[in-house]
Amino acid sequence: MPNWKRWILSLYYHGTLPLRMVRRAQAVAAGRAPILIFTWHRIADDAANAWTTSNDTFARAIGWLERRFDLVSLAEAQERIRGESLKRPAACVTFDDGYAENCQQALPLLIRRRIPVTYFVTAGSVLTGEAFAHDRQLGQSFAPNTLKQLRELAAFGVEIGAHTRSHPNLGQVRDEATLYDEVVTARDDLSAALEQPIRYFAFPFGQHEHLNRRAFEMARDAGYEGAVSAYGGYHYPGESDAFHLQRMCADGPLVKLKNWASFDPWKDWKIQSYSLADRTEVPATAGAASL
Ligand SMILES: [Zn+2]
Numbered sequence: 001m002p003n004w005k006r007w008i009l010s011l012y013y014h015g016t017l018p019l020r021m022v023r024r025a026q027a028v029a030a031g032r033a034p035i036l037i038f039t040w041h042r043i044a045d046d047a048a049n050a051w052t053t054s055n056d057t058f059a060r061a062i063g064w065l066e067r068r069f070d071l072v073s074l075a076e077a078q079e080r081i082r083g084e085s086l087k088r089p090a091a092c093v094t095f096d097d098g099y100a101e102n103c104q105q106a107l108p109l110l111i112r113r114r115i116p117v118t119y120f121v122t123a124g125s126v127l128t129g130e131a132f133a134h135d136r137q138l139g140q141s142f143a144p145n146t147l148k149q150l151r152e153l154a155a156f157g158v159e160i161g162a163h164t165r166s167h168p169n170l171g172q173v174r175d176e177a178t179l180y181d182e183v184v185t186a187r188d189d190l191s192a193a194l195e196q197p198i199r200y201f202a203f204p205f206g207q208h209e210h211l212n213r214r215a216f217e218m219a220r221d222a223g224y225e226g227a228v229s230a231y232g233g234y235h236y237p238g239e240s241d242a243f244h245l246q247r248m249c250a251d252g253p254l255v256k257l258k259n260w261a262s263f264d265p266w267k268d269w270k271i272q273s274y275s276l277a278d279r280t281e282v283p284a285t286a287g288a289a290s291l
Contacts, residue, residue, distance in 0.1 A: 013259045021262075055105045122166070204291065
């Protein structure tokens with residue numbers, strides 16, 4: 001995020017903070033405490049791209065969240081979303097793609113503090129060791145996690161999730177066989193290699209235009225417990241169907257996460273939920289695409 005943008009966001013965040021605090025207190029008092037789901041990609045100190053967050057920023061973000069939220073698993077989040085009321089705000093930590101650098105400091109920090117985390121990996125990269133296509137396009141080549149690393153993470157309680165085989169834009173995939181391979185067979189291959197079940201699916205990029213209703217159906221039919229997007233948005237108790245979980249991208253400066261986490265009234269108003277029933281495509285996006 002460029003410095004000027006960070007400054008404007010910081011001014012906006014601090015200027016609207018009193019309003020946010022009042023809204024949060026009212027929501028909690030009414031049993032409408034929100035449930036937030038964040039996602040990061042790569043935690044490393046080389047500032048290599050927009051989806052890399054420094055170890056220091058990540059550690060501060062986790063500390064900030066820990067002081068304000070119950071940090072829970074996706075399964076616990078779904079339970080709270082399906083519940084009738086909630087008095088304590090909750091947040092989830094997830095990662096997408098599967099960058100090897102995350103094993104250096106970020107994941108050990110979460111494991112040490114016993115913070116639940118769901119770690120979505122792209123099966124093709126993990127199984128072949130090939131760098132991610134979106135990095136190769138930029139001339140970058142970061143190592144994906146190995147199966148050995150993922151088995152170790154799972155042994156420490158990290159939930160491994162599926163993030164397709166080749167990280168395509170599923171919004172543009174119309175061929176049923178291709179879609180099935182990306183959503184279901186890739187999950188099965190990963191599950192067999194790790195010798196453990198995989199319960200959650202993450203759409204690559206995660207904005208409205210990258211989602212696909214048929215993929216949601218396949219995921220549900222194939223026994224996934226949930227599928228996550230990344231166009232933002234808050235969950236509240238009382239939602240009848242918590243299969244689709246909306247996440248917020250937390251890559252970048254801490255103020256971006258704080259802005260999301262303190263219930264940005266602008267985003268709350270602007271973001272439209274992706275409807276699984278309505279067959280009309282909704283092209284709305286909120287912010288930069290996640291990976
Ligand atoms: Zn991704």
